[in-house]
Amino acid sequence: MSVWTRIVGWAVLIFGLLYFFLPLSGLFEFSLKARRGVYSFDAYREVFADPQFQATFTYSVVMALVTIVIGILIVVPTAFWVRLKMPWARPYVEFLTLLPLVIPAIVVVFGYIRLYNTASWLPLTGSIFGTNTLLAFGYTILALPYMYRAVDTGLRTIDVATLTEAAQILGAGWFTILRRVILPNVVPAVLSGAFLTFAIVIGEFTLAALLDRPAFGPYLQRIGANKAYEPFALSVIAFTITWACLALIQFVSRFSKAAPARH
Amino acid sequence: MxxxxxxxxxxxxxxxxxxxxxxxxxxxxxxxxxxxxxxxxxxxxxxxxxxxxxxxxxxxxxxxxxxxxxxxxxxxxxxxxxxxxxxxxxxxxxxxxxxxxxxxxxxxxxxxxxxxxxxxxxxxxxxxxxxxxxxxxxxxxxxxxxxxxxxxxxxxxxxxxxxxxxxxxxxxxxxxxxxxxxxxxxxxxxxxxxxxxxxxxxxxxxxxxxxxxxxxxxxxxxxxxxxxxVASFVGTLNMLDATVVDPAEHTVRVGNQVITLKETLVGKTAGEPIVLALRPEAGSLQGSGDTTLKGDVLSSSFLGSVIRTKISVAGNPVSFDTFNAPDLTMPRPGETVDLRFSSGDLLVVRD
Missing domain, CATH: 3.40.50.300 (P-loop containing nucleotide triphosphate hydrolases)
Structure with a gap:
């Protein structure tokens, strides 16, 4: 590599880092300016002391976990079955799972409200539990592209067909095969899908706002409209959480014990 | 059962x-x-x-x-x-x-x-x-x-x-x-x-x-x-194209050499083409055998314990293995040799 290409390489890297970090550092710097003249964590203290912050954040975390469980229960058996028995259906299923990226959340939620309102045959919006359920399923849809892709990629690393046959001939039924053989072998993939789901659900605004649930996304928006410094502190917190999730993905996939079936 | x-x-x-x-x-x-x-x-x-x-x-x-x-x-x-x-x-x-x-x-x-x-x-x-x-x-x-x-x-x-x-x-x-x-x-x-x-x-x-x-x-x-x-898939087998001379006498012709088989030629008529098979370990140059076929040496390779020789018998390539011995001279390509074997080793192949 010549000196020139090396210089260009470094320049591009530095430009990219600046492009990424400058706005963030501006954001962070501003969030520290709640007290006039000096840097302080006043805005953060304010945020953490707000009972609404705790309530909405806890709500969103619980919703995220529920969404992850639903997502795993739907996606793992589906991806497994498509790989094993219906490989011809893979492009269609993939297309279907990509739809949430194309259809705006606002369209999805209006569809939900029309279908499941109190006058419908399944009045989910009539109760808090029903609305929460609806929201969790909505989140599952939003996370579907990431979850499906992650799991499908995970299944590619193992010989699904042969492992399934090996388990069958040893007497295992479908449930045992999924729980004891398939799922443990795609744990890193499922986890990476799960963390992406987590990051999406924590910041999601549209579904929660229109279904009127006390989630973190609408709270973030409300604070942003009414306060000066706190929204920036909140943004920094949200960023940190998301990055922590991504770091966790890296960590888990690096230290996972499962290895491919063949070498 | x-x-x-x-x-x-x-x-x-x-x-x-x-x-x-x-x-x-x-x-x-x-x-x-x-x-x-x-x-x-x-x-x-x-x-x-x-x-x-x-x-x-x-x-x-x-x-x-x-x-x-x-x-x-x-x-x-x-x-x-x-x-x-x-x-x-x-x-x-x-x-x-x-x-x-x-x-x-x-x-x-x-x-x-x-x-x-x-x-x-x-x-x-x-x-x-x-x-x-x-x-x-x-x-x-x-x-x-x-x-x-x-x-x-x-x-x-x-x-x-x-x-x-x-x-x-x-x-x-x-x-x-x-x-x-x-x-x-x-x-x-x-x-x-x-x-x-x-x-x-x-x-x-x-x-x-x-x-x-x-x-x-x-x-x-x-x-x-x-x-x-089965003959061609299991082991290496030499195939020889031959024509029936006299079914009653069990004689067949390979090229212009007539040999007698041990196996009966039931249902065959004179002049009918048949395929004979010979295992590579059945033939040798020095050994005893009641049947002889002349052929030209195509190649001869030393494989350690055995020597694999390939000869051409009336256009049919035939390879056979002989055990190595220190005083053995390897046949040279182009040489005409007598391949000896027992007529019982020659199989009639059905399709």
């Missing part, structure tokens, strides 16, 4: 019929190999026995019980796969214990049985290893132990040695045979390697294009191949 009976078994994939009228009866404790080139249907038959494929026609019964209504996981069969197929998330102990756990065996019994199985394959010391920490040969031995642990009524081996290197392949096949004898378990072994099939089996089924061409003991298959396909 035989233990495993395959009766008029058929299998079609769409319009392609891959198994045609396959009939076979296998006795309890027998070791049977399905031998054939890829695409001959041997694996399909095995997969139908396992329940992975549903026969298009015919029945499979084990110990008098029709298997057609049983799912794979209800058949109590052990199977070893070409790609090992050990569960990557489990260590050796848990892999071997899997079938027993699924069957709901008590913990203490599982532990005892797994220990017994690991002792059988001499890998007790690797119980905590994961599949990716072991060599191919070790993984395949674990796969064998896993298949045997739930005491299956039948053991299926689907080309278990093809992914291994030559040395391991030979030692493992001896080990498999020895364990099979020890347990007396009825075994079906699928392979495309004729040496493997000859060395390990009680009986061999040579399969060709979905049919069983010949079923017999290794020596029957090797020494008296029933069809041209």
């Amino acid at each position: 035989s233990f495993l009976v395959l009766d008029n078994l058929q299998k079609c994939f769409g319009a392609v019929q891959v198994v045609k009228n396959f009939n076979m009866a296998i006795e309890k404790g027998e070791f049977v190999s399905f031998l054939g080139p890829s695409g001959c249907g041997k694996t399909t038959v095995l997969r139908m026995i396992a329940g992975f494929e549903t026969p298009s026609g015919g029945t499979i019964s084990i110990d008098g019980r029709d298997q057609s209504r049983l799912k794979t996981n209800q058949r109590n069969i052990g199977m070893v796969f070409q790609a090992y197929a050990l569960f990557p998330n489990m260590n050796v102990f848990d892999n071997v214990a899997f079938g027993l756990k699924v069957a709901g065996t008590p913990r203490a019994a599982i532990e005892a049985r797994v220990k017994e199985m690991l002792a059988l394959i001499r890998l007790e010391h690797l119980a905590d290893r994961y599949p990716y920490q072991m060599s191919g040969g070790q993984q395949q031995r674990v796969a064998l132990a896993r298949a045997l642990a739930p005491k299956p009524q039948l053991l299926l081996l689907d080309e278990p040695l093809s992914a291994l290197d030559a040395k391991i392949r030979i030692s493992l096949r001896e080990e498999i045979r020895q364990i099979q004898r020890q347990l007396g378990i009825t075994t079906v072994f699928v392979t495309h390697d004729q040496e493997e099939a000859l060395s390990i089996s009680d009986r061999i089924v040579v399969m060709n294009a979905g049919r069983a061409d010949q079923i017999g003991t290794p020596s029957e298959i090797y020494n008296r191949p029933a069809t041209r396909f």
Whole structure:
């Protein structure tokens, strides 16, 4: 590599880092300016002391976990079955799972409200539990592209067909095969899908706002409209959480014990 | 009543019929190999026995019980796969214990049985290893132990040695045979390697294009191949084009040389073309033999313990092996030599 290409390489890297970090550092710097003249964590203290912050954040975390469980229960058996028995259906299923990226959340939620309102045959919006359920399923849809892709990629690393046959001939039924053989072998993939789901659900605004649930996304928006410094502190917190999730993905996939079936 | 009976078994994939009228009866404790080139249907038959494929026609019964209504996981069969197929998330102990756990065996019994199985394959010391920490040969031995642990009524081996290197392949096949004898378990072994099939089996089924061409003991298959396909697939065989001279006298002509066969030429007429086969180990230059064919030496190669010579007999290439001796002179290319053999070694090949 010549000196020139090396210089260009470094320049591009530095430009990219600046492009990424400058706005963030501006954001962070501003969030520290709640007290006039000096840097302080006043805005953060304010945020953490707000009972609404705790309530909405806890709500969103619980919703995220529920969404992850639903997502795993739907996606793992589906991806497994498509790989094993219906490989011809893979492009269609993939297309279907990509739809949430194309259809705006606002369209999805209006569809939900029309279908499941109190006058419908399944009045989910009539109760808090029903609305929460609806929201969790909505989140599952939003996370579907990431979850499906992650799991499908995970299944590619193992010989699904042969492992399934090996388990069958040893007497295992479908449930045992999924729980004891398939799922443990795609744990890193499922986890990476799960963390992406987590990051999406924590910041999601549209579904929660229109279904009127006390989630973190609408709270973030409300604070942003009414306060000066706190929204920036909140943004920094949200960023940190998301990055922590991504770091966790890296960590888990690096230290996972499962290895491919063949070498 | 035989233990495993395959009766008029058929299998079609769409319009392609891959198994045609396959009939076979296998006795309890027998070791049977399905031998054939890829695409001959041997694996399909095995997969139908396992329940992975549903026969298009015919029945499979084990110990008098029709298997057609049983799912794979209800058949109590052990199977070893070409790609090992050990569960990557489990260590050796848990892999071997899997079938027993699924069957709901008590913990203490599982532990005892797994220990017994690991002792059988001499890998007790690797119980905590994961599949990716072991060599191919070790993984395949674990796969064998896993298949045997739930005491299956039948053991299926689907080309278990093809992914291994030559040395391991030979030692493992001896080990498999020895364990099979020890347990007396009825075994079906699928392979495309004729040496493997000859060395390990009680009986061999040579399969060709979905049919069983010949079923017999290794020596029957090797020494008296029933069809041209069997003759050419099992071992290296020299084929000679000949014409019948006198069916009553058993005389045939190869080129312009007339020889007498031991085998009768029933149903042949004078002037009819036939194909003769000769094993490479049957001919020699110095040895005794009641029959001689002249030929021109094409090549001669020194392989250590044997010398392989290729000659041309009336346009038919014939290779034969002779044992090496220190005082032996190798035939030179272009030289005309006498190939001697016993007329009993010359086989008439039917199509």
